[in-house]
Amino acid sequence: MDTASVKIQNTESREALEEKVAKLTAEVKQMRNDRELLLRNAAKNRIFLDISKELASSLDPNVILRKAFQQFGSLIEFATISVLLYDELEETYRLIVQPDAPITEQFQLVLKNEICDLFEDYPADPPFEGLDIAEIFSLMPYRPEAAKVSEYRHVLHLPIILAKNVRGLIHLTRLGNLPFTPQDLDITSEFTGIFVISIKNALIHKKTEKLAFTDALTELFNHRYFQDALKHEFLRTKRYTKSLSLMILDIDFFKKFNDTYGHQTGDKVLQHVSKIFKKSVRDHIDTVARYGGEEFAVILPETTLEGAAAFAERIRKSVESCQPDFVETENKITVSIGLASTSMTDCETYSELIEAADRALYRAKRAGRNRVEEYRETAVSKADS
Template sequence: MLEVQEYREHINLIEADIDHEKRNIEAFRQKIVSYSHLKGVTERLSLCLTLEDTSKTLSSEVHVLFGNKETTIILYLFHSKTGELGISSSQKGQMRINLKDKKGDEFDQYVVKTLKSLLIEDTRSDYRFDIDKIKTEDKRTIRSLISTPLMVGNKALGLIRVDSPHSRSFNTEDLRLLKTVADLGAVAIENAQLYRRVEQLAVRDGLTGLYLRRYLIDRFSEEIYRHMQEKSDMSFLMVDLDHFKQYNDKFGHVAGDIVLRTVGMMFAQFFNEPGSLVCRYGGEEIAVLLPNCSKKDAVKKADMIRKKVAEQTILLKREKTHITISVGVASFPEDAQTKDELIRGADEALYRAKEKGRNAVCSV
């Protein structure tokens, strides 16, 4: 009887060892599958040129590795100008979502400040954070998460995070894998940012920072077609700096550049709605394309910027001076049906504004 009992215990131990080895084999198999996926991640990220495509691809790849229908994946990037943290891509399951907690919560701020990866198996028992004080805008439950900074050398580009409404959804191996994906993603993001800077240099005026004329012309036909399909208004402003030659003659060409740069900056800041396009049309001329804008609204905006420019004090060789602008306005489809008709209409309206004595706005 004792021998039978010992035999059974021996069998139980062997079965336990077999189960343990099976779990190890399955975990190892999953690890092989995950790391094999990294080759595809590298290839797919390398095909992305824009920052938007890179961000979406990276979050999608993270979803393949860690996601399910309840998992939320958020990619944060630092803004190139302000340095503030902002959401670049977010999804829950396979669906893209629009989260409002743009600057991140305490978990994200911890990763940003320490530049270290973060694993929380259960937010209710992790005493580094007070989960009761951490509220997300979409009111989702967060019980576990992994997060890691996006680093290229010593430079932080942002962070990527995966959170779940269930505790112990992630382990140290998951965090290690996320960090590997983040390293690949960080290089792709830096390349996309570099590509965007190079692309902007190709379409931006070096003096004013405004778009070049050829970029405006390329966009024009697309915008007219889109507004034709949507049956919506679009307006075009042609702007000229009044008596600009006199500034060059009196103060020199360097001073003329200062005037152009100042006025160009004012236009870029004023017409900052999504889709609006401000370009240096040539010499001292500026052109503005205003999508989804009626002629009435365009004239109102043109007069507002005219007043702002006239009120702006410009210091040239220690002398305070002012400059004025004349503006011509034309709208699609009210005044024109084609790109050339719209440009010609705004140009003729600009000519009338000058004939009125300048510092004026005229429309077709």
Template sequence: MAKPQLPAEYKVFGMLQTPIWIYQLDPFTLLWANTAAVALGPDATLSAHLSRLSQHQPEIWVQRLAHYRLRLSQGQTIQETASNQGCDQGCKTPMNWVGSGLSLADGSLGLVVEGQPLAGATKAVIDQASTHRAMVEAPRSVVAKAALHQQAETLQAIFDNIPLMLSIFDAQGQVEYINQAMEAELGWSLAEWQQQDLMAACYPDPAYRQQVLEHIHQASGDWLDWQTYTAAGHVIDIAWAHLRLSDGRIIGIGQNIGDRKRIEAKFKQQAQRDRLIAQVTQRISQSLELQDILDKAVFGLRQILAAHRVLVYALDVTCGGRVVAESVSDGYPFIQGRVIVDHCFSPNRPILDEYRHGRCQITADIYTSGLADCYVNALAQIKVRANLVIPIIQDERVWGLLACQQCDRPRHWQPSEIDMLTQMAHHLAIAIQQAELYHKLQHLATHDKLTGLPNRRYFDDYLEQEWRRLSREQAPLGLIFCDIDYFKQYNDTYGHLAGDDCLVLVAQVITRSIKRAADLTARYGGEEFAVILPNTDMAGVIRAAQRIRREIEAVNIPHRTSLIKPHLTLSMGLASWHPDLSLTPNTLKSMADQALYQAKQGGRDRYCLPSPSPP
């Protein structure tokens, strides 16, 4: 016996994304399933559920079918739930089914069933299923009429009950019908659609409108998203699908997907922010240079948050602090390096304790947030209108502040933005601690522990660097070797602790005598010191040596066992040369060393010059 045919108007079920099955009741036979239902497999069908139950209760088929006929004849729905427990242990896909009566083409009673998986359904899926359930249940109100009325009347009853936009185009492509949902959503009545070409109003761009029309005429059942103008001039996102009926007419189903688009945009934006944060975090974790870490952080954050300024403010131990890193949009003041005195940050002030416990300063508008006038004026001077400040906490102390600023208007900071800045402040605190530890270790490796001066290793690296630089610039490089006269006797007379104090004092005197930032004083070894003087000819080197001698004499360090004077003296070897890449820095060191030897041999407490040419 041939299976009853499915009424044409119910083919719209094939376009839905929620699982739909249609059964013949007598005998209970599956006639049709849409794509979403087929994807779940045979295990998810109502008939599979009844088969599993009948293995334990053979009479279940007869009882259930009698129950279905009774409820459907009363215009009610049926509901079944399958779990993976008890008699339904074979169920791989826990489901809930809701069924409604439906008149088949031969007049017999059918059953349209909507399924919903019980596990893993997101809110979006549940909301969509609820919307589609309205379409499944809509025929229930017209089942009794379906056998008595024409196909068009059945469709109209469905259309008037469904919370989706529905339309019918005749064979010539003219709008024949729209439902109440479409009229309410777009703002035009059926009469207005039939009297004028509203497709041009919905889709003003001709090329875009042509794509929409092609999608309608193809009637493929595929869902496509279109940006559609309403009668009020607003643009809304609508997903449309179209299906051609047997008489040539086209039925369209539309759904406002604005909420979905907004959620997708939010997730996309959040995913983009997460990627950018990961990139910024990775970049700062790969660097051990503090300034590089801070610069990368403020630049990346300003891009992510689309703010006008992001800065890092390092607190001073007394009060206030300094802007140590800043990324700012064009047209707004650049304040990196600025020292800001704020007595609120002096020790034991309440605000520091609040910051230490994680307090954030969230200011949507400096003029309405109750800030003190001094703060409002200070922020207004650098064009700030909204301010978000997060403390950078390191070892339970407030190292500094991370601030994000909007300059052109008030800004209501979102929880996600506050959370992001808080996370970044935490990453910065770790990165800053690592950078500071690295610099401490680097300082220990390159500086003399006793005097605090650069050590021999640092001296050699710096001399090599300046030799190469000045060889390119064809400028002179000066060098002084200093040796404390009769230092062994000093140690023997005053003791090694006094000897250490003497070395520290001599290091301070020599450093004080050297004026320029590029000049370098180093402890070369034992009681010997070295001074590198970039861009310095021999006359300049001599002046530097004379300053050192005067300063040493002025401090008048007693040395009663010296064989030349009752106070401490220095012997110095001087050299200056125009570096040449055909030679090495050892050339200059040999010249200065030779001159130092001459000074010692000549009686000490003096400086000497080397021979006029490199050895």
């Protein structure tokens, strides 16, 4: 064999060897990549498992989302995360999480009704085709400062689907020059799938719970809820030595409305007075309940007898001045109110506080109705003025 032939064979052998080495190197690299992918997926699955466990531990939608987002941050990098979720109880879209909002407003912001209209016009599949996300977020009652908005260079959004209907939106923002990737989209989609089930269960629980503690006619809390709430507030008042006042209200001559106009009008009277209550009380502080029949009760935490008396007088005047058109002038709706407060009684139990307010209400009726009566050692009346 001549030298030229040997050189050719050596070259071919070298090329074949180099090809095998390159192939093995590529296979090793692929194995490493596969291993890294498996490790990442395993870590991701562990986090999703932790998220699922966390979500299963609560039936409060706000708690569920807070817990989920704490762990979601370890899966994907983002600057802000917001969730719009349809609230069936309020029949509107609610901003559940907006980290840039003041903490006191973070879970209480109700979106403008225009957003509902936007959602209704777009199908779930494909998600939000043609929907202007900027338009949605421009309708929010709270938005980050303009300077911050300009820094959010990349946006990722996914619909929240419940029963094949769009019931919300997840909105992610990212700073800098790192755009969202298809992998980010997949992770966000998986994350959405996990907590949507928990959110759905939480909303069903919330709705069921509300129905169990709500009077169907007036949509106020019922007697059962009132008893539990008053007991809780009474114990808290005793523990922290604060004032607690209770107001029991009775619609004057209510039987007359039923006898004169029928029971349907009587129901309207109850609803009319209930609406005045709802507009007058402090949200998330006072508790308004239908006590029974034509009687209502209001729990006023951290309120002295004097403060409760001023509030009761405003209620009395509002009822007297705001007459509905379904009753005649000579049959005006008025109310009698009895007040009791821990600041003026030595009640040992919440039942004694109810009894004291009942006694004051009885005095108001005997004194001519359409008045406020306070329970003290010596009864003090606030006559009709």
